[in-house]
Amino acid sequence: MQISEAARRAGLPVKTVRYYADIGLVRPPARTDSNYRDYDSAALAKLVFVRRARDFGFSIPECRELLALYEDRDRSSADVRALAAAHLTEIEEKQRQLAALRDELAHLVNACQGNDRPDCPILDRLEAE
Amino acid sequence: MQISEAARRAGLPVKTVRYYADIGLVRPPARTDSNYRDYDSAALAKLVFVRRARDFGFSIPECRELLALYEDRDRSSADVRALAAAHLTEIEEKQRQLAALRDELAHLVNACQGNDRPDCPILDRLEAE
DNA sequence: CTAATGCTTCCAGTAACTGGAAGGTCAAGG
DNA sequence: CCTTGACCTTCCAGTTACTGGAAGCATTAG
Structure with a gap:
């Protein structure tokens, strides 16, 4: 899906989604032939996850840590x-x-x-x- | 008095006091021969005023408004x-x-x-x- | 006389975006 | 086929209220 739909479904401004891609927080898995960012459901889930974590007041570095934990379910919940x-x-x-x-x-x-x-x-x- | 004493007595970092001077929020009334900022008690009072207002969560523009009110006692308290x-x-x-x-x-x-x-x-x- | 502060200006960076310019892409309508 | 409008792209600049650091002058203690 294109960035605007991903942004809409994640509840984030398009600019913010692009920013998250730029800083390597949530990168789209691919680009289309016309160089458009192409988000799949996994990337969308990460955007939603980050949006919620941000709503909770977590900073971007903290979100990065949480995302790492989120991606590796074998790590301790402690x-x-x-x-x-x-x-x-x-x-x-x-x-x-x-x-x-x-x-x-x-x-x-x-x-x-x-x-x-x-x-x-x-x-x-x-x-x- | 020099900037470090004014800062100490206002409870502000020196950098912040210099910053307030730069943005025209609280300017020292004079400079010494050696170009040092020279604060008097009126300027100090304004620094204290601003520090307190900032502690209260007032933004710099709001502090500017309050400072204008503070300086002109004829204005309505409303x-x-x-x-x-x-x-x-x-x-x-x-x-x-x-x-x-x-x-x-x-x-x-x-x-x-x-x-x-x-x-x-x-x-x-x-x-x- | 020298070393240590303290002062100056200026440049750059912080957090997390946000706005805007300049230009490429795509689908629909006339 | 062309145009219009809505997308998308990158890049540059600005936001708040400072904060850190470099280069260099002034003052003071020993």
């Missing part, structure tokens, strides 16, 4: 678990930081009266050391 | 409130997505036994359409 667990820790840390940020900003927005007076607690707070 | 409120909405959306991602990944990590058997629910899940 490898995959370790990779995902490490990522989970990162996400939870991000979550904590984001929650703190949100709470503080929400407090400031609530405290700011939003009227025409020039003094605003948001600016005061941002300004404070 | 402007600041609108800016911050818009940002708050973004953060809450990010928070929702991150929470969903975390829950799903946590489920998968728990489901994966992490032993030496090659079948792993993480890969199954990522593979599934």
Whole structure:
């Protein structure tokens, strides 16, 4: 199938699929006579796999590792678990930081009266050391 | 004061302070005879302001807007409130997505036994359409 | 006087695409 | 047969907010 259909079925922009081919993450198995990239179902499955992994926040290098694990089913699932667990820790840390940020900003927005007076607690707070 | 002290007191890397000067976000008010950037307390306050705003997740263009508001105290605090409120909405959306991602990944990590058997629910899940 | 910092500018690279230009290919319609 | 439009190709450049490094001048401690 052509790149646009592969992209559509994988839920990715065409540009991104081309990019993944360029960096050697998911290469099409062949080219047509007219030099069009030609994807088969195995390549499509890899694109879907990568799209899902990216949705989970895995970086491209991590996707590469996961794809290697995915392609070699004889490898220990502990490898995959370790990779995902490490990522989970990162996400939870991000979550904590984001929650703190949100709470503080929400407090400031609530405290700011939003009227025409020039003094605003948001600016005061941002300004404070 | 020299750039390294301004950076230290603002809690920013020197490179970043130089970058902020380059893009015209926070310019030092003067240069010394030997062409060193010379920061005064007003510039330092702006650096601190920007650092805090960046900590809050404001982008550089947003920081520029906030800095303009910060510098012109006659402007309505409603402007600041609108800016911050818009940002708050973004953060809450990010928070929702991150929470969903975390829950799903946590489920998968728990489901994966992490032993030496090659079948792993993480890969199954990522593979599934 | 020299060695070690600290400062300067400029160039290049990061992640993961995204946009656009210039041009080849293919199927349908007149 | 020709044209139109929708594909496809490669390559170059830009995005965000820095970050690293090289080459070279300035200042300071010993």
